Amino acid sequence: MTTYQSRLRGREEVAEGTMAFHLEKPAGFQFKAGQYVDISLINPPETDSQGIIRSFSIASAPYENELLVVTRMRNSAFKRVLSVLPLGTEVKLEGPMGSFTLHKNRVKAAVFLAGGIGITPFLSMIRQAAEEKFPQLLYLFYSNRRPKDAAFLKDLEVLSQLNGNCAFIPSMSEMDKSKLDWQGERGFINREMLLRHMDGLKGPIYYVAGPPAMVAAMREMLTNAGVEEDDIRTEEFGGY
Ligand SMILES: Cc1cc2nc3c(=O)[nH]c(=O)nc-3n(C[C@H](O)[C@H](O)[C@H](O)COP(=O)(O)OP(=O)(O)OC[C@H]3O[C@@H](n4cnc5c(N)ncnc54)[C@H](O)[C@@H]3O)c2cc1C
8 A cells, every 4th residue: 555645725515514625636646436545644733542544535536636535524633633724734645445446347337325425435436437428327326314414416416417327316314304495305215216216126236335324224225125245335434
């Protein structure tokens, strides 16, 4: 694994309590959409028992000239420091790591199941697919509590409209707690929801990313529906 120096170039809120961090892409840094990096803070002003390193999926696409990471802002020392880190501050990157990347057989569809911030690896894959005009069918099911919790909702709608091979199905599980109007799917992702948008469940490769409980529930749902274990790939975002 290679270590790189990078710098924080910008940050903004992209959903409630959710921040995107723009990092300089170090010279020679190459990755595949879906991979992640370990980010280390250098001499942070405070730390806690969880330490100074966190893993983040890269949400930008390989063709872009920056590295984007996106996270729910919790009250850990790491995130308190990251949230106020002066622009231009150096951070250490290790990676890229992971094999949560799109299969090469473009004839086989991919179904992405994202729970909340689990959207990050799929954002990278979908941006890269749009850039390279992949002929592959992609389905993105994106589950959040409310629209204001769903990072990149608008961008994903636009991306799926531009890429005729990409179906985007956002779903909200707590619209009773939202003041916004919502015409789309409601509730957790389940077999019935998948079947409303796909012609059967067997055949595609399934990719699931999100908190461990969500990943376990999706795996169980898929295997109960007859999807082969070999056709299910997962990335657990521990710490949520
Ligand atoms: C491959 C990978 C990719 C990830 N990508 C993203 C991403 O794109 N965006 C994002 O927001 N997060 C991502 N995460 C999760 C991220 O690394 C942090 O764990 C998460 O953001 C919580 O950090 P925190 O500072 O809020 O809480 P922490 O201070 O890290 O911890 C909160 C609580 O969770 C527990 N915990 C911490 N880490 C783990 C773990 N790995 N497994 C089980 N329990 C744990 C701690 O003991 C503590 O009780 C990813 C994780 C992995 C492994």
